[in-house]
Amino acid sequence: MKTWILIIALALGTVLMKTIGPVLAGGRQPPAPLTRVIALVAPALISALIVTGTFTDGRQLVIDARAAGVAVGAVALWFRVPAVLAMIMGGTVCALLRLAI
Amino acid sequence: MSWTPKTWPEGLRASMPLALPIAAVGMSFGILASPLLGAVAPILMSAVVWSGTAQFAALSILIPGGGIALAASAGLLANTRFLPMGFAIAPSMTGGLLRRFFTGTVLADASFVIGHRGGGRFDIGALAWAFPVQWLSWVGGTVAGVAGAAAIGDPRRWGLDVFFPVFYLSLLLPELFPARAPRNKRSITVAGMAAAITLLLTPVTAPGVPVLVAAAAALIGLRPPRQPNAQARTGDEA
Numbered sequence: 001m002k003t004w005i006l007i008i009a010l011a012l013g014t015v016l017m018k019t020i021g022p023v024l025a026g027g028r029q030p031p032a033p034l035t036r037v038i039a040l041v042a043p044a045l046i047s048a049l050i051v052t053g054t055f056t057d058g059r060q061l062v063i064d065a066r067a068a069g070v071a072v073g074a075v076a077l078w079f080r081v082p083a084v085l086a087m088i089m090g091g092t093v094c095a096l097l098r099l100a101i
Numbered sequence: 102m103s104w105t106p107k108t109w110p111e112g113l114r115a116s117m118p119l120a121l122p123i124a125a126v127g128m129s130f131g132i133l134a135s136p137l138l139g140a141v142a143p144i145l146m147s148a149v150v151w152s153g154t155a156q157f158a159a160l161s162i163l164i165p166g167g168g169i170a171l172a173a174s175a176g177l178l179a180n181t182r183f184l185p186m187g188f189a190i191a192p193s194m195t196g197g198l199l200r201r202f203f204t205g206t207v208l209a210d211a212s213f214v215i216g217h218r219g220g221g222r223f224d225i226g227a228l229a230w231a232f233p234v235q236w237l238s239w240v241g242g243t244v245a246g247v248a249g250a251a252a253i254g255d256p257r258r259w260g261l262d263v264f265f266p267v268f269y270l271s272l273l274l275p276e277l278f279p280a281r282a283p284r285n286k287r288s289i290t291v292a293g294m295a296a297a298i299t300l301l302l303t304p305v306t307a308p309g310v311p312v313l314v315a316a317a318a319a320l321i322g323l324r325p326p327r328q329p330n331a332q333a334r335t336g337d338e339a
Contacts, residue, residue, distance in 0.1 A: 003169075006159060007149060011150045013180070015206050018183045024191070033323050038322075040321070046276075053263075054266045060303075066262060090266075
């Protein structure tokens with residue numbers, strides 16, 4: 001039940017955010033400070049999600065095989081390796097480390 | 102005008118190379134989501150939400166035990182970027198309210214890039230017709246992931262949990278260090294603040310809360326940017 005609520009909330013919310021601009025349209029922009037904040041939400045959120053996925057386990061801060069995998073993925077991305085390939089490289093390193101430890 | 106036969110095949114063509122990578126990411130979503138959400142929910146979610154960033158964000162709150170409200174908030178926050186994107190394409194749109202609404206619903210990151218014609222102008226036909234390939238490969242990939250999940254077992258064994266952060270990095274790095282522009286100092290500051298907030302709050306709050314508080318780092322955008330930008334813009338980036 002809760003899963004369906006989540007799906008509906010995400011679907012409706014996403015459509016709402018995509019369509020407010022086109023529906024109100026007319027070339028009018030939201031106020032400049034709001035636009036700047038909106039533009040910065042993505043980097044803030046994504047950065048927080050990277051830290052969560054790499055260094056946390058429940059409420060604990062940890063450095064484990066994931067950190068090595070993400071580091072490899074980051075280096076790959078830096079050298080313009082396509083995202084999917086970087087994901088596979090990072091995942092492989094992480095899996096191998098887990099086998100070894 | 103924007104839907105003439107001249108422009109729409111271009112959107113379709115430009116989106117073709119995206120099919121494989123999108124399907125692969127969709128597949129990793131299906132693999133990671135199905136142990137938690139079952140078989141139907143992840144596929145339905147991909148079909149109606151159709152946003153990798155939001156779906157992964159929600160899932161990364163749910164997996165460590167965060168609640169539905171936090172997961173929905175994180176997913177929606179992840180998609181707030183569509184607000185300014187929607188306002189950016191709006192001036193290039195023609196047609197009535199309904200058409201503008203439905204064109205807005207098929208907006209996606211890659212479509213935004215495909216439809217961009219520089220100087221804030223967009224080819225809406227190309228943008229809208231970048232949708233079918235992306236949607237089909239996203240949903241198809243999710244189906245394949247859900248189907249294969251049983252055979253794959255614990256995603257951690259294969260290092261699949263690392264797919265999340267690396268996927269996010271692939272979105273973040275071009276934002277902080279754009280290929281054809283000076284690096285985005287303000288985004289770098291905000292990303293650093295968000296990372297620090299997350300590290301500080303994780304041991305002392307419920308799962309999902311640190312991510313939401315970290316998003317508030319974006320509020321430094323309320324301050325106007327410093328002016329030297331205006332000079333740098335005319336300069337030597339080529």
